[in-house]
Structure formats: C-alpha cells, structure tokens
Amino acid sequence: MATIRDVAREAGLSPATVSRVLNEDTTFKVADLTRQRVLAAASKLNYSRRPKNTSVNKRQRVNSSTIGVITTYNELREIDDPYFLGIRNGLNQGAALKQRKLEFLFSLHDVKPNWALVKQCGAIIVIGCIDDQLRDYLLQVNPHLIVVDEHSPGQGYDTVYNDFNDQIGHILDYLYQQGYQEIGFVGAQMPLYNRTGAISQYIDDVRYTGYLAWMAQHNLMLPHAPIILNDWDTQATIEALDKMLAYGEQLPRALIAASDPIALGIYHVCQAHNIAIPAQTAVVSFDDIDVTRFLVPTLTTVHLNTEMMGQVAVNLADLHLQGLAEMPLRVKVPSQIIKRDSVGRYPKKNNQ
Incomplete structure (x- = not known):
C-alpha cells in the first residue's frame, strides 16, 4: 500500500506538503498546481488515506x-x-x-x-x-x-x-586521527514535554556534553563557543552561522552537527560563502537520512538503527x-x- 512518502516522491514534493494537502489542512496555503500534483500522484499510486480513529x-x-x-x-x-x-x-x-x-x-x-x-x-x-x-x-x-x-x-x-554518548567520542577520535584539533559543535537542547504537549524545560543533549568532555580530556581549546540552536532545523542553522560569519569569525577546521538537518544548514552556508568541504571545514553528523549520500561531497554521518x-x-x-x-x-x-x-x-x- 502506498504511503505519504511514496506520494511525495512521485510528486517531487516534501512529505510534509503532501500530508497537509491530503489531510485538507485549511491553514496551509498551497498553489493549485501543487495541489493538483499531489492529487494526481496519490491517484496514480492508489493512495488510501489512513482513517482517523475515534x-x-x-x-x-x-x-x-x-x-x-x-x-x-x-x-x-x-x-x-x-x-x-x-x-x-x-x-x-x-x-x-x-x-x-x-x-x-x-x-x-x-x-x-x-x-x-x-x-x-x-x-x-x-x-x-x-x-x-x-x-x-x-x-x-x-x-x-x-x-x-x-x-x-x-x-x-x-x-x-541510542549510543550517542559513545558515538560522539568515536567521531572525535576519528577527526583527531585525521589531524583535526580545531573542532566545533552545532546542536540544540532536548525538550521535555508535559501532559499537555507543551515543553516544560530543556536539557543538554548528550552529544553536546560528550563533546565538551572529550575536548577537555584531550586538552583542546574550543575554537569558539558551541552553537546551541533554538530548534533542530536547517533554517535555524543557516541563520546562526550567517550571523557568526557576518561578525568576521571563521568556521573551525571541523564541525560536528548533532543532526543531518543541521548539517544541511552547514552545507548551505559553506556553499553561499565559498567555504570548501572538507578542504576548509570538515563536517560530521548524526542520522544518515537518504539525502546525505547525494550531497557534494557526501556526508560522513552516524547511521541510527x-x-x-x-x-x-x-x-x-x-x-x-x-x-x-x-x-x-x-x-x-x-x-x-x-x-x-x-x-x-x-x-x-x-x-x-
């Protein structure tokens, strides 16, 4: 049976856009042509919307x-x-x-x-x-x-x-073995949810705390303060790095991204500012989403099971x-x- 992701692939659109069109989200504004593409792809694949359970x-x-x-x-x-x-x-x-x-x-x-x-x-x-x-x-x-x-x-x-705490150490060991000592970090805090679905507090991500501990253990100075974003998304990464570069700072020789969407933001900024990966800045991430295999250069990342x-x-x-x-x-x-x-x-x- 066809899924939302199958329809998205057929229509050449994001799964989020396809979902909101097929679920008739009235708050979502989309061009008629885009809506028609979604409906045509759904019809071609015989997509059947999953019924809402009462x-x-x-x-x-x-x-x-x-x-x-x-x-x-x-x-x-x-x-x-x-x-x-x-x-x-x-x-x-x-x-x-x-x-x-x-x-x-x-x-x-x-x-x-x-x-x-x-x-x-x-x-x-x-x-x-x-x-x-x-x-x-x-x-x-x-x-x-x-x-x-x-x-x-x-x-x-x-x-x-996940074994994030182990893998952040393995990543840093790998970068160090490759000759990198100036290693930065871009991530976000982890939200804790309450009974109403609201975020009641944030806690430090284990990838971030593991990074700090490893750098201290190896007596390496942080190239600059780790970048902790407000959200785990690409746009937040782009805005944070653009601001940093606008102040005249440079990206470190290697950057660890706490997730692939954050890594995509790093790639975008590097391309926009003519920063070569990995010649000027190496990038390592977590997730191993499909797109990472097709980036130029392909992304070194942690595959999560x-x-x-x-x-x-x-x-x-x-x-x-x-x-x-x-x-x-x-x-x-x-x-x-x-x-x-x-x-x-x-x-x-x-x-x-």
Missing part, C-alpha cells in the same frame, strides 16, 4: 493485552522526519514478530488525548522525552512504562536509547505483558559511523 473505536480495541503507544510529536513531524518514522516501523515489526496487539493511542499534541486508554493497556510505550510530572502520572496510572529516546539514567521505568529501537521497546513491553519484568531496564541500541567524503586528512598544527 476515541470510541480505540476504547473498543484496547485491553490488558494491548501495547499502547503515546508520541510527544504530531503526525506531521513523524511524516517529515525519518527518525520517528523508523521507530514506528520498528514498533509495528516488533509487534508482528511477537504477535502482540499494538495501538497508537494519541500524541501529546492532540486536542483531547484520551488518558483513560493508558490504564486499559497492558503496557505503555512513550516516544520522546517527558518531564517528571508526566512520568509520575503515567507510572501511577500504568506502571508498565517504556520510554524510547530517553538518555537519563536511574529512571523507574524501562528506557531505550531506529527500527531496532522500536523492536526493542516492543520486546520490553512483551516482558511486562508476560509478568516477567522484574526491574527497570536500560537498553542502548548501537549505531554506526558511515565514513564518506566530508572529512579529509588535515595536518596537525605542530606539523604545519
């Missing part, structure tokens, strides 16, 4: 053998971000392998989330970081809780997370359903550095 229908399907899923992001973000889409695919695959019933209950951003469903499920999986108040509420309503993308240690529930994260979360939920979960478990899912052309060989300063 709370009544979900209440009829949910019981003590159900694994319920709550997301901290909206449907549009999932469609436009392969990271979250990969987790969803992994959840579905894991449920099929375990022959478990999986139900996506709601997003924290929904107008009226049905919290009564949480108590009816045998286990609950939350995708994204939540604050202490929401954590305590969920544990009180349903103690069989698994949180995906949670890096904080010592929690009273199961967590599944998001589908495995989803499958592991289902495996943990299955232990709860069997009554075999004896203590909170923390499962770190490994990732892999994909070395491409955005990092070259740079001589160390004492050899220059």
